[in-house]
Amino acid sequence: MSSNQSFETAIRAPYWRETVADAPRCKPLAADVACDLAIIGGGFTGLWTALKARERWPDARIVLLEADTCGNAASGRNGGFCAPSISHGVGNAVARWPKEAETLVRLGRENLDGLEADLSAWSIDGGFERSGKLTLAATPWQADGLKAMRDSYARFGVASTLLEGDALKEHLDTPKYAAGLFEPNYALVNPAKLVAGLRRACIEAGVALHEGSPVTGIARDGAHVRLSLAAGSVTAKQAVMATNAAVSLIRRFRTAILPIFDYSLMTEPLSDDQLGAIGWRGRYGVVDSGNQFHYSRKTDDNRILWAGFDAIYHFGSKRDAALLHRPETYARLAATFAEAFPALSGVRFTHAWGGIIDTSARTTFFAGTAFGGTVAYALGFTGQGVSATRFAALAMLDMLEGRKTERSELRMLRSFAVPFPPEPLRSLAVARAQRDLALEDRTGRRSLFLRGLDRLGIGFAS
Numbered sequence: 001m002s003s004n005q006s007f008e009t010a011i012r013a014p015y016w017r018e019t020v021a022d023a024p025r026c027k028p029l030a031a032d033v034a035c036d037l038a039i040i041g042g043g044f045t046g047l048w049t050a051l052k053a054r055e056r057w058p059d060a061r062i063v064l065l066e067a068d069t070c071g072n073a074a075s076g077r078n079g080g081f082c083a084p085s086i087s088h089g090v091g092n093a094v095a096r097w098p099k100e101a102e103t104l105v106r107l108g109r110e111n112l113d114g115l116e117a118d119l120s121a122w123s124i125d126g127g128f129e130r131s132g133k134l135t136l137a138a139t140p141w142q143a144d145g146l147k148a149m150r151d152s153y154a155r156f157g158v159a160s161t162l163l164e165g166d167a168l169k170e171h172l173d174t175p176k177y178a179a180g181l182f183e184p185n186y187a188l189v190n191p192a193k194l195v196a197g198l199r200r201a202c203i204e205a206g207v208a209l210h211e212g213s214p215v216t217g218i219a220r221d222g223a224h225v226r227l228s229l230a231a232g233s234v235t236a237k238q239a240v241m242a243t244n245a246a247v248s249l250i251r252r253f254r255t256a257i258l259p260i261f262d263y264s265l266m267t268e269p270l271s272d273d274q275l276g277a278i279g280w281r282g283r284y285g286v287v288d289s290g291n292q293f294h295y296s297r298k299t300d301d302n303r304i305l306w307a308g309f310d311a312i313y314h315f316g317s318k319r320d321a322a323l324l325h326r327p328e329t330y331a332r333l334a335a336t337f338a339e340a341f342p343a344l345s346g347v348r349f350t351h352a353w354g355g356i357i358d359t360s361a362r363t364t365f366f367a368g369t370a371f372g373g374t375v376a377y378a379l380g381f382t383g384q385g386v387s388a389t390r391f392a393a394l395a396m397l398d399m400l401e402g403r404k405t406e407r408s409e410l411r412m413l414r415s416f417a418v419p420f421p422p423e424p425l426r427s428l429a430v431a432r433a434q435r436d437l438a439l440e441d442r443t444g445r446r447s448l449f450l451r452g453l454d455r456l457g458i459g460f461a462s
């Protein structure tokens with residue numbers, strides 16, 4: 001079978017959905033209601049905010065409004081890499097927030113521990129497994145990058161082991177990669193199970209959850225916030241915007257986020273012999289270290305997720321649902337899978353899907369308050385939000401309480417969200433950055449344009 005044929009019959013929907021039982025949809029909001037806290041968006045950010053708000057304020061009236069169904073967007077479509085980081089990695093913390101890098105690394109680690117503890121406290125089966133991550137290098141300069149990464153990790157007390165030759169083959173046997181860095185303290189989750197578990201816990205904790213309830217407007221109403229919907233409204237003492245890559249209800253955030261499409265393929269379940277042929281013995285996640293990178297992992301039934309690489313921006317920040325499928329990218333992914341794992345030729349892909357990443361120019365999320373401190377927001381997770389969304393939820397609740405905490409005062413959260421330029425400059429800048437990043441992957445040379453952006457603390461990542 002050619003790599004193109006291998007995905008043609010794939011179901012065009014996230015595989016993860018099949019791993020959870022169908023739950024009845026929560027009723028749309030169809031009345032005017034009042035509450036203490038209104039949350040807009042039912043992905044990880046909104047659901048964590050509702051749950052952690054319930055822990056803090058046992059008697060509060062909490063309403064969560066989700067435009068579609070919880071987890072229909074990024075939270076149900078991701079790779080499930082659950083990082084011990086809130087800053088898109090140690091390297092990004094050091095490059096962009098050197099003065100608070102140590103704090104960011106520690107808070108990232110504590111957040112992962114806190115997330116695991118919360119899952120246990122709320123009896124949530126999120127498929128959480130702390131099985132580690134293997135980062136691979138395909139070229140000599142990427143191998144040097146892994147050594148630098150190991151040294152940087154060591155400075156912050158992050159355990160890692162460099163793997164070359166036979167030591168790498170014992171973790172993954174592939175002709176494409178020459179070196180790897182293994183981090184034991186890294187987790188994976190099943191995204192759909194995590195959404196379903198958080199959603200169930202919220203409902204059981206008395207959060208009024210409404211699906212099929214897009215909020216169309218947000219405005220101050222005296223000391224309160226008023227949210228408008230097609231068939232009702234919410235008047236809340238405070239509100240949280242957890243809308244990620246959607247067009248923001250608050251105009252000034254519309255230029256702070258780029259919707260970047262990212263795609264995934266999932267194989268059929270593999271036998272022990274097939275997995276043995278590629279030497280993938282443990283359950284750790286695997287990523288490669290190019291600017292254009294793949295991420296890959298096993299499922300409970302030993303399928304392999306193969307995703308990433310192409311990060312697609314559409315002129316005018318288009319977000320049409322039709323763009324969630326891209327046969328050219330599926331073909332490309334099938335071809336790179338064949339290159340990485342020639343021993344798996346003939347393996348079929350059963351699922352293919354895309355999702356939208358909310359890329360911010362600092363490649364980490366930002367958070368703060370608007371409307372005189374009554375509305376908190378956290379946006380811009382840029383491809384690493386599975387764990388960071390929980391931290392963002394806690395930081396937003398600190399801000400709404402008016403408490404200055406280590407979390408709420410982080411410069412990473414508070415500093416200006418650099419806007420992307422208007423079209424057509426935006427498309428031109430993205431195309432230029434992507435071309436130069438691909439060139440760097442091929443040659444190891446970073447262009448003047450990218451170095452200029454580095455100096456301004458601006459990045460492009462997925």
Ligand SMILES: Cc1cc2nc3c(=O)[nH]c(=O)nc-3n(C[C@H](O)[C@H](O)[C@H](O)COP(=O)(O)OP(=O)(O)OC[C@H]3O[C@@H](n4cnc5c(N)ncnc54)[C@H](O)[C@@H]3O)c2cc1C
Nearest residue numbers: 041043044045067073075078079081215244355384385386
């Ligand atoms: C393909 C893909 C792979 C990824 N892989 C990883 C990974 O492996 N590891 C990792 O850490 N991160 C990953 N990410 C990123 C991660 O999934 C996100 O950062 C995270 O899920 C963001 O959660 P969220 O709740 O903020 O956003 P979302 O899950 O996008 O939820 C926002 C919700 O708000 C709702 N909404 C929007 N506007 C309104 C409105 N006006 N009214 C009501 N509701 C509204 C939407 O319907 C949506 O459900 C990936 C993302 C994608 C797309």
